[in-house]
Amino acid sequence: xxxxxxxxxxxxxxxxxxxxxxxxxxxxFGAEPNTQANAVDLAMPGTLPVPNxxxxxxxxxxxxxxxxxxxxxxxxxxKNYFYPDLPKGYQTTQLAQPIVGPGYVDIDLADGSTKRxxxxxxxxxxxxxxxxxEDYHGMTGxxxxxxxxxxxxxxxxxxxxxxxxxxAFARKLHSLVTSLGICDGDMSQGSMRFDVNISLKPKxxxxxGTRTETKxxxxxxxxxxxxxxxxxxxxxxxxxxxxxxxxxxxxxxxRDESRSMRSKEEANDYRYFPCPDLLPVEIxxxxxxDARARLPELxxxxxARFKEHYGLNDYDAGILSADARLAAFFEQTVxxxxxxKLAANWIQGEFSARLNAEEKSVAEAPITxxxxxxxxxxxxxxxxxxxxxxxxxxxxxxxxxxxxDAIIEAKGLKQVSDTGALxxxxxxxxxxxxxxxxxxxxxxxxxxQKKMLGGFMGPLMKASKGQGNxxxxxxxxxxxxxx
Amino acid sequence: MTISxxxxxxxxxxxxxxxxxxxxxxLEKDLGNILxxxxxxxxxxxxxxxxxxxxxxxxxxLRPDVVTETNQRExxxxxxxxxxxxxxxxxRVIE
Numbered sequence: 091x092x093x094x095x096x097x098x099x100x101x102x103x104x105x106x107x108x109x110x111x112x113x114x115x116x117x118x119f120g121a122e123p124n125t126q127a128n129a130v131d132l133a134m135p136g137t138l139p140v141p142n143x144x145x146x147x148x149x150x151x152x153x154x155x156x157x158x159x160x161x162x163x164x165x166x167x168x169k170n171y172f173y174p175d176l177p178k179g180y181q182t183t184q185l186a187q188p189i190v191g192p193g194y195v196d197i198d199l200a201d202g203s204t205k206r207x208x209x210x211x212x213x214x215x216x217x218x219x220x221x222x223x224e225d226y227h228g229m230t231g232x233x234x235x236x237x238x239x240x241x242x243x244x245x246x247x248x249x250x251x252x253x254x255x256x257x258a259f260a261r262k263l264h265s266l267v268t269s270l271g272i273c274d275g276d277m278s279q280g281s282m283r284f285d286v287n288i289s290l291k292p293k294x295x296x297x298x299g300t301r302t303e304t305k306x307x308x309x310x311x312x313x314x315x316x317x318x319x320x321x322x323x324x325x326x327x328x329x330x331x332x333x334x335x336x337x338x339x340x341x342x343x344x345r346d347e348s349r350s351m352r353s354k355e356e357a358n359d360y361r362y363f364p365c366p367d368l369l370p371v372e373i374x375x376x377x378x379x380d381a382r383a384r385l386p387e388l389x390x391x392x393x394a395r396f397k398e399h400y401g402l403n404d405y406d407a408g409i410l411s412a413d414a415r416l417a418a419f420f421e422q423t424v425x426x427x428x429x430x431k432l433a434a435n436w437i438q439g440e441f442s443a444r445l446n447a448e449e450k451s452v453a454e455a456p457i458t459x460x461x462x463x464x465x466x467x468x469x470x471x472x473x474x475x476x477x478x479x480x481x482x483x484x485x486x487x488x489x490x491x492x493x494x495d496a497i498i499e500a501k502g503l504k505q506v507s508d509t510g511a512l513x514x515x516x517x518x519x520x521x522x523x524x525x526x527x528x529x530x531x532x533x534x535x536x537x538x539q540k541k542m543l544g545g546f547m548g549p550l551m552k553a554s555k556g557q558g559n560x561x562x563x564x565x566x567x568x569x570x571x572x573x
Numbered sequence: 574m575t576i577s578x579x580x581x582x583x584x585x586x587x588x589x590x591x592x593x594x595x596x597x598x599x600l601e602k603d604l605g606n607i608l609x610x611x612x613x614x615x616x617x618x619x620x621x622x623x624x625x626x627x628x629x630x631x632x633x634x635l636r637p638d639v640v641t642e643t644n645q646r647e648x649x650x651x652x653x654x655x656x657x658x659x660x661x662x663x664x665r666v667i668e
Contacts, residue, residue, distance in 0.1 A: 114641030123659035124650070127643040132649060146636030165626040174587055174663040221666055231617045231660030360589055488621050535594070554661035 091329060095321055096301070097256045098248035099106040101263060102241050103273045104217065105148045110138030110242035111216050112182065119279055127219075127234035139367055141166075145240040148272035149189045149214050149278055150373065150381040152242060155388055156209055158193025160378055164214070165369040169360045174232050175219035176383060181291035185362050188213035190242070194268070196336055196390075198408065202492075207259050207516045208247040213535045219239050231263070242416040247297070248287065253317035257310050257475040260284055261412065269414040276451065277308050278494045286360040290328060299324075304341050310535035312343035319348060353533050392417055400430035410434060415452040426463025431471040436466060439477035457486045475560060505559040509566070513556055516566045517550045530571050543567055576604045 093151075107139035110117055113217055130137045152159045165187040190212035195329050196204050217239040222231035244263065250256045268275035275281055289301035304320055307313045319341065324334055333522050338351040341367060387395070389411055396407040408421045416437070423433040441462065443546040445455060465482055468474045474482060478498070484490075485497045506512060523546065543564065550563050581600050585592040592600065623648035646659060 109638050109640050109642075112664065114636070114639065114659050116640045116642070122646075124645040124661065125659070126642075127649070129649075140636040141633060141636035146635060168586075174661075174666055222660060223666070225655055226660070226662050228665055229655065229662040229665070230666045231657065232663055233660055359583075361587070368627075369629060369631050370626045371633045371635070484588065488656045 091571055093290045093325060094290065094295070095251050096248045096289045096298060097250040097317065097340070098287040098301075099244075099246045099250070099259065100287070100303075101178060101244040101246075102217075102265050102283045103152075103244060103263075103283040105145055105240040105242065105272055106274050107142055107240055109142055109144075111142050111145050111214065111236035111239055115238065117236075121235055122233075122358055123233040124235060125236060130208075131234055131236045131238045133179075134481075139182065139223065141368065141371060145214055145258060146189065146371065146373065147377070147381050148270075149212065149242050150378060150386060151270050151272055152212060152244075152267065152387060153190035153193060154378070154382055156176070156190070156193035156195055156212075157379065158212070159191035160274055160373060161187055161189045161191055163187060163191040163370050163372050165363040165370050166214075167364045170361055170573070171360060173221075174220065174230065175221045175234070175237065177219070177237065181216060181218065181412055182365055182368070183215035184213035187370075189371075195259065195262055197257060197260045197262050200254065203221065205258075207249045207255075208418060210247050212242050212244040215241050215243055225365040229387050233274075234266060246439055247445070248289075253314045253321075256286065257314050260313060262389070265414075267384060269389050269417075271414070275413075276439045277310075280308060282507075283308050286317060286320070288317060290321065290325065290332070295395065298540050299328075300362070300390065302337055303341055304332065304339045305351065307341060307343075309343070312341065315343060315346060316341040316348065322349070327423070329454075338367075343563060359476060362369045376508060386414075389414075396420075400434075402423065402434055406408065406431075406434045406438065409438060413452065419452055419455070419462075422459025423463040424464060426460045427466030427470070428463075429466055432468050432470055433463065436483075440480070443476060444487060451468070456489055457483075461486050461492065461494060468498065472507055472561075473504055474496065474558060475503075475505050477556070478505065501555065502555070506554055506557045507559045507562055509562065512554070512562050513566055513570075514561050515550060515553045516546075516563065519546060520570060527571065543571075576601060576608060 107117065109115060110131060111531065113128055115126045115128045115131055117126065119333045128277065131137055150160055152158075166182050167185045167187075169183050170180040172179055188211045190209075192211060193209040194206050196206050196211065217236050219232055219234035219237035222233065224231070226423060246259070250259060264275050267273040267282070273281055273478045284307040286304045286307065287301045288304070289299040291297060291299045302320060302324070304316050307316055310502060319489055320339070324368075327334060335350075338535055339348045340351050341348045345501045375509050392412040400407075402410065409416075411417050420437055423437060424430045441457075443453070446451075462483075465474075465479060465486070468482070469476070469479050481501060481503060482494055482497045485501070486492065486494070491497045491500065526542070526545055533539050533542065546567055547560065547563065550558055550567075551560070552561075578597055578601065581592065583606065607650045622665050650659075650661070655660050
């Protein structure tokens with residue numbers, strides 16, 4: 091049987107504010123446990139929450155960037171449940187009147203087409219603390235530094251029909267919030283977390299099947315795997331004549347398996363009600379216009395500019411414009427390196443490969459765009475061969491030296507492009523290899539001749555201590571051998 | 574209006590309150606009376622009334638995004654039943 095896949099996403103985006111959503115505690119990452127948890131965050135009796143204006147500003151900016159209606163009047167509600175990392179016994183969130191109403195995001199697919207994914211709404215809420223289940227004498231450790239960190243939860247319509255579309259949407263959202271500067275986008279630190287709702291229905295049917303929710307996916311790769319895994323699981327059940335149970339599942343990316351967390355029967359009854367500690371928040375035109383004025387260049391506009399201004403192709407422009415920090419790195423490189431295409435190649439090649447291999451983000455890269463730009467300049471003006479350029483890159487990356495020209499000088503990597511010097515080297519080498527020269531000259535197939543040239547290059551590079559410009563060597567060789 | 578035993582047991586579980594069988598019988602009566610009282614509100618015509626989010630007719634003030642709190646972990650942990658390595662310790666939670 092053929093099935094249609096229906097996917098909706100819920101995405102928690104951690105806002106890059108200085109302080110918590112309801113208190114003046116810092117949310118800086120990496121602090122000692124509970125040193126950023128004050129009386130409000132700990133739910134001490136008699137405390138009152140006061141909402142963070144910046145969290146609202148960021149939410150409004152998100153709304154404007156996703157073509158959404160802004161909730162002029164939004165209301166906080168209490169979502170009640172017990173868990174030790176939630177000291178109040180409820181999460182303060184929004185339900186009926188969220189800050190961001192219906193909107194949409196357009197995503198680019200691999201086949202070149204564009205698809206519109208509708209956003210149902212996005213609301214502001216607080217994060218919970220962290221439970222550490224390592225053994226503390228049979229007890230659980232609680233760190234409440236994260237409790238009260240501002241989040242927006244983005245809820246999409248079930249508009250996606252494949253893992254590819256879901257991941258494309260997730261990447262686009264990541265690109266949007268990092269470009270807006272409202273989220274640091276650091277997924278390994280939980281700055282963006284994805285819940286995926288999946289159901290299947292017989293191909294062409296209008297009736298939605300029962301859905302499951304797979305929670306807390308924190309990488310695009312795990313998201314893709316989890317969707318593939320869940321689709322297959324549901325398909326197996328349905329094709330065996332079984333029924334899907336509406337439930338929440340946890341996916342283990344390392345083992346590619348999932349398990350049920352809780353089913354609907356035992357699902358929490360959250361007993362939402364308006365939070366009496368907080369008045370309704372009203373957003374006026376001035377606030378919205380101020381937020382609009384703060385909107386930076388968004389990824390779609392940046393991509394168009396990269397194509398137009400730097401002459402990049404669609405693929406390169408798409409990759410380099412998606413991540414705000416990578417885009418800034420690219421522009422810094424071009425500013426110092428002139429040649430945009432060469433800069434694009436180095437960033438997508440050597441630079442990205444090293445970041446991936448060392449699991450570093452662009453911000454953590456040990457080299458700057460200015461340094462890579464200087465390197466690109468020396469490749470473009472023929473000072474460096476590609477092999478020499480890799481050596482310079484290596485020295486920059488390892489921190490051995492931070493100046494491109496100094497590295498070239500110290501390592502003797504400057505290519506010899508002086509034709510006179512190169513010609514005499516060629517003469518010398520050819521004089522020492524009369525048999526090969528004769529063979530070359532007797533060969534009538536130009537293809538084979540071309541191959542035979544390689545035999546002279548080794549000795550030439552050796553004679554020039556690796557510094558001869560290979561392109562020029564080649565030209566001289568062809569001329570001399572031919573004549 | 575009546576409230577069933579099952580409802581009382583469910584509410585007790587959600588509120589993490591232990592209720593024994595004798596108490597359930599008494600609660601059935603007491604909660605039933607309270608619900609009867611609340612039920613009288615149902616007679617009011619609310620068709621044209623917007624649901625109220627807050628009894629005060631006022632708007633929330635927002636706070637600038639500036640760190641104003643300092644680390645007072647020692648003071649807070651002095652009154653906690655169990656702490657270690659700066660963490661609050663609680664009975665083991667199994668996910």
